[in-house]
Amino acid sequence: MKNKIMALLLVAAILAFGGVAFAETGQVGVKAISADTLNKFRQHTVDLREQLKAKDLELRGLYAHDGIDMRRVDELEGDIKEIKAKISSVAASMNLEPCNCL
Template structure:
């Protein structure tokens, strides 16, 4: 019984220290940007973001049906990828670091 408790404590300690070490190496540095730059980015990408929302909603609608049109799904996924690439290129031209969410 005592050995089982010691083994459990040892495993818990290894997991705790391992997750702390992993979390420290996975930190992301954040670059501060001005509100003016952010507003300009938003203004320049408003049409692209609206297109992205519309395509995403249409794609979600297609996934809701039983008889899914895979040709249309592939087309929409390609369009979404293109729009995200355009948004990232606008961010790069404004010296903004694109996030991983797109």
């Protein structure tokens, strides 16, 4: 019984330290931006963000149904990618670093 507990603790410790080591190598530096720049970005992308939310809600609604229309799903996913690309281009034009959150 003690051997099983020790083995379990050893595995847990290895996983914990492995996770920490992996997390440290994946960190990316963050550049501070002014509140004015952020507000301008939000103003320039308000319509795009609203379109993105609407398309995302529609896509979620399609996934909720049993009979899913894959053609419509493909269209919505394409539209979502285009909107995200437009938002990223606005960010790039304002010298904002792109993020992987979109």
